Amino acid sequence: MSAVAALDEARALLREFPVVDGHNDLPWALRKQAGYDLDALDIAGDRSGHLHTDLPRLRAGGVGAQYWSVYVSCEEPDPVAATLEQIDCVRRLLDRYPADLAPALTAADLEAARREGRIASLMGAEGGHSIANSLGTLRGLYALGVRYLTLTHNDNVDWADSATDEPKAGGLTAFGREVVREMNRLGMLVDLSHVAATTMRDALDASSAPVIFSHSSARAVCDHPRNIPDDVLERLPANGGVAMVTFVPKFVLQAAVDWTVAADENMRAHGLHHLDTSPEAMRVHRAFEERNPRPVATVSTVADHLDHMREVAGIDHLGIGGDYDGTAFTPDGLDDVSGYPNLLAELLTRGWSKADLAKLTWQNAARVLGAAEDVARDLQTTRASSLATIEALDGPAGTG
């Protein structure tokens, strides 16, 4: 199949089964760049140069459903307060662009939006710090429409280990398992992106509903802690969940991983923290980048991950989570939210069938949300709101 024909076919496919994307950080970008002034950064027009995401490019990319991340930094003085502001931002976007964005809480809402040709809009919270060790707050987020919680972000929480922090709990604590059970009861998806492999395994043990990885790729293809090890991918068929492949170059391309390690070491050698963005630090970083050109990921890099994940987890357990506006760099050909057809075209030339691609883009993600609702309906017949506290289950603060 020629490249042009493949792209045409990809676009045709996306018209029927558009992309359910697992993770997009537009709300955080609107907070940081515009202080939530939605007039100042109006996504009804082309906002390239500022954002990876706007309505015209979502349409061009064939996006039919989006989990908007209501992420907040662990450094926020009150992460719960900041999370509520993020949720408010998404609600305002939905009020503002009703012809393009459809509020969605259920799998049925997803299908309705697909029929209407609107982009189903869901919310996902990124990190257990957003619930402040409080199941009442977790239920509050659910009531506000949040449909997944990533158990951690880059730092551990009191009840779960992150992939990018020092191991402490060794996975989930007793309270962590209670959080998972309460999420099951509510019908909120358990998101295992960002968490340590130990946490992934504990959560798979504890969860009675399918889990998701909202934006993670394969560790066997690129050895980065943010990616999913094969033994975990192998458990997805039994669990029913989906791993939504992410595009972030420093997670998916081994050369980019190595380059990032070297760049961080260079910063430390200059007595700077590797995340420092002061003018001095940026000078040091630019000098490094001049000497060592940054390796560039491509569509093919991401397709390699999908080929592997398909082999290990199976076609019924794959999805897409671009992490747009949550990452500075993107692969060539997947530069912004208009790039999904390029990925599908690449997979078509690799021999993926139309049926395979419909599962990847739409059907698997829609199935998982519906399955979580079914489990919740069952559990609610026998179980009331959990009144557990972290002190009761894990002991007084600090003893962990």
Add this chain to the structure above:
Amino acid sequence: MADLQDDIPATVEIGADDGLPDDLFGDRRPAGELLERAHALLAEHPVADGYSGLPWALRHLPWYDLELGEAAIDTDVPRLREGHVGALFWSLHLSGETGGERAVTAALEQLDLVRTVVESHPEGLRLVGTAGQVIDARNCGRVAVVPGPAPGAALDDSLGILRVLHALGLRVLTLAGTAWAGESGLTRFGEEVVREMNRLGVLADVSGASPATAARTIALSKTPVLCSRSAARARRPHPANLPDDLLAALGEAKGLCMVPLTAEQTGPAVPDVADHLDHIRDVAGPECVGLSGTYDSGVVHPRDLADTSRYPHLIAELLRRGWSETELSLLTWRNVQRVLRSADFTARATQQRRASHARITELDAAP
């Protein structure tokens, strides 16, 4: 109720000697008969109670059944029925026991508890958000539960959080105790908060606020404001009680002064409470006075008003003092209905206004 016609005194020219004793409105019928009439009146016009501390009180109970009755607290479904309570504002209490708990998290937890408690008592209680839903609940024989007031601290100075709390059901916010509603009145951000509350349909509660804040809020708000727990300063010099000039201003704006049934603010006995109600009716008007039981809030109540079943005793006293059926129906039910309905109407009328993204750091920056 035709029999009530008998109790309305004949009109006479002011100052004219009518030959009747001064205690013209005194009803000398036996107390039992007055109580019976109070029950009959309340069956028609139940109590909309402006303040209950139940969500916080329940937090401390390991187990409770409001449907069957619960001796450990002042409120349960049987006593609400006995007291003819038709609607109840549930206040959200935020101060954490550990001191480390943040206000926003506490507000979410309290709203979650409200939802859980109401859902687990579907025969007795119903969560409502509008005046129409209050009526629906009453028609279905359920006590309507309105979430609020919550302390302004719950907003963490953010209009986004105000909108989210409204989405979770909050309908009354107490302005006092925030950086934007202090001694010198509302700041620019404070005014934006009140405008956004109007847009959403969240009532402003100025109990405990400074006179400047109360006066500015009354002037600014497009819908009547509440005092969720204020009696008359002229009857009892408590800081949360309203002086006559504020009562008059509140009356002018058709706001609502809800008198708490607490010994501290009103006095130790039923006649003391009635004195406050008389005074506020006279100064602000019968359309501007309401009742706040303030039960389950850790305060001492006047004798004979110990729990939510006791409202008929207060109404009997007011009957004795000559309150008309109209006045009593306004006091117990219709004033609150009017204020809720006005908030709904104002919100609908201002829907074309977009959500405000103003931030306190921008509006209240030091000059």
